[in-house]
Amino acid sequence: MIKNIIFDFGGVVMDWNQRYFYQDYFRDDEKMEFFLKNIATDEWNAEQDRGRSLAEGTEILVAQHPTWETEIRAFYDNWTTMLRGDIPENVAALRALAETEFELFGLTNWSHETFPYALAHYDFFEVFDGKIVVSGEEQLIKPDPKIWQVLLDRYQIKAEESIFIDDNAKNIEVAKSLGFHTIHCLPNIDLIKEIEKITQTVL
Template identity: 35%
Template sequence: MAGPIDHIVFDIGKVLIHYDPNLPYRRLIPDDAERAWFFENVCTHDWNLEQDRGRSWEDAEALLVEQFPEKEEQIRNFRRYWHEMVPYAYEDSVSIMEGLIDAGRDVTMLTNFAADTFRHAREMYPFLNKPRGVTVSGEIKLIKPDVAIYQKHARDFGLAPEATLFIDDSLANVEGARAAGWQAVHFTGAEKLRRDLSSFGIDA
């Protein structure tokens, strides 16, 4: 059994707030096959990840508009309607996080997020301001699961890696945290998270 946990670090997307780029595009590109092609070939996951790594939306859009000039409007709609991609919080997970903070636990956040959309998310979801702090990939130009981002977060917030528990919906990111010497659990829902926390002696 691992030693005591002094620090708890939350991922944000799909742990505290819902994220699905299909949501606005079901309206913008109603045809299922056309929409699937668009996400597989134009506004791809890898393209969006570069904004999480710090690329500006202006540069990101320019790159795709040059390649797909006929899709310019739909490309620009990704950022324009981003707020519709994060339509609600997972209240049960947020309640767990807030309960840990209220109980005096040291809670921070580590997220792959573009810098400007994260500022927007904080306005939409004020609970994102409650933890002690956050590392945003787009602000530091490192992304999970690169071990360097976990190491930087630990340095910046004074975390002892072996006493740190990380919570993320991505198994790759969980493994990245473990490679950095952290404890980590794979998030699939609030009830499992409560059980996982309990296994580390943490009431939630």
């Protein structure tokens, strides 16, 4: 029986992309893509999601790429511009689920320094009633299986009674290996229908 629905946030209920800031900053897509693929990479940003401070991450990258210092320092100075807003259809599904018997949880790769901004500006996070595991606070990051175990242990829930929703295929793969039912959140997905498919087949 499914009792729990666990949401990733970025790409599921929040629309965040570095390009929302850097497109206007560079006004040159080729230069922007070079910067994001070779300088301010996803791997670098992930270390801040893992718990490294924004200041330390910035200084490390500036030391490695001093000719890009201005562009690097602009990253976290303009982080809120990168957070365009929520994903309305998925937030609507989340709010609908809050009216059911399912217990809702969050499991997100997010810096402990920037996540409070989202909490303060988007009231739908209130439906989780604080039951959110943030990678930056735990110093663990998906797809490390240990961060799922933090969620299971802290809230005394079982993977086989839970649906995990994420936009990242690797995270979905790991969650499946841990016994979770999963939904790979692609654009235009109907989350309620996908959840119903699972609940109808799991007794």
